[in-house]
Amino acid sequence: DSGVTQTPKHLITATGQRVTLRCSPRSGDLSVYWYQQSLDQGLQFLIQYYNGEERAKGNILERFSAQQFPDLHSELNLSSLELGDSALYFCASSPRGGGGNEQFFGPGTRLTVL
Amino acid sequence: TQLLEQSPQFLSIQEGENLTVYCNSSSVFSSLQWYRQEPGEGPVLLVTVVTGGEVKKLKRLTFQFGDARKDSSLHITAAQPGDTGLYLCAGEAASGTYKYIFGTGTRLKVLA
Numbered sequence: 001d002s003g004v005t006q007t008p009k010h011l012i013t014a015t016g017q018r019v020t021l022r023c024s025p026r027s028g029d030l031s032v033y034w035y036q037q038s039l040d041q042g043l044q045f046l047i048q049y050y051n052g053e054e055r056a057k058g059n060i061l062e063r064f065s066a067q068q069f070p071d072l073h074s075e076l077n078l079s080s081l082e083l084g085d086s087a088l089y090f091c092a093s094s095p096r097g098g099g100g101n102e103q104f105f106g107p108g109t110r111l112t113v114l
Numbered sequence: 115t116q117l118l119e120q121s122p123q124f125l126s127i128q129e130g131e132n133l134t135v136y137c138n139s140s141s142v143f144s145s146l147q148w149y150r151q152e153p154g155e156g157p158v159l160l161v162t163v164v165t166g167g168e169v170k171k172l173k174r175l176t177f178q179f180g181d182a183r184k185d186s187s188l189h190i191t192a193a194q195p196g197d198t199g200l201y202l203c204a205g206e207a208a209s210g211t212y213k214y215i216f217g218t219g220t221r222l223k224v225l226a
Contacts, residue, residue, distance in 0.1 A: 002156065002158070004156075042202070042216055042217070043202065045214055045215060045216070056214075090156050101206075101214075102147055102159050102162050105156030105158070106156055108154070108155070
């Protein structure tokens with residue numbers, strides 16, 4: 001158990017809908033990262049927050065947004081969902097904001113868009 | 115574009131064999147991490163290498179960071195079926211972009 005929690009574990013929705021994925025980092029970690037992993041694909045970095053502020057942006061679509069709250073938990077919002085958004089979404093946390101930090105991953109949310 | 119290329123992409127071996135997985139880049143990394151991921155689960159951190167030329171051992175796994183900090187390798191001795199999984203290297207380029215990138219991955223299957 002990494003200490004990172006993600007909810008929900010599974011999510012099934014329809015095209016055009018909006019969903020919110022939630023992540024709670026390990027106690028004491030200030031950074032949260034979001035990744036997307038499609039079937040048999042690698043991990044695609046979406047976005048990183050550090051202590052409430054956006055720190056780095058990867059290949060995140062404009063339909064997706066995220067935020068980190070004062071209690072350091074984070075939410076990833078996915079809107080106008082398309083079939084291709086079906087994937088595993090992972091959240092990871094690390095103690096600091098950069099410098100090649102070791103990351104600790106949650107169990108993931110499996111999103112299925114029908 | 116910063117890339118971490120891993121080779122081989124797929125590897126299927128018999129229990130007891132040795133293997134090496136490579137992680138290469140044209141960029142310098144301040145450190146590199148190796149993770150193992152099992153189907154449907156999040157990656158699990160195995161090791162971090164920081165210093166050029168560093169060698170770290172974790173039971174039957176040996177990790178090496180290249181002298182120029184652009185490449186790394188993972189060697190598994192006497193592989194076991196429990197080693198089966200997706201091996202990923204990852205890191206942030208030393209240029210300090212804060213973008214953490216993952217390698218293309220090596221999918222290992224160890225047959226009993």
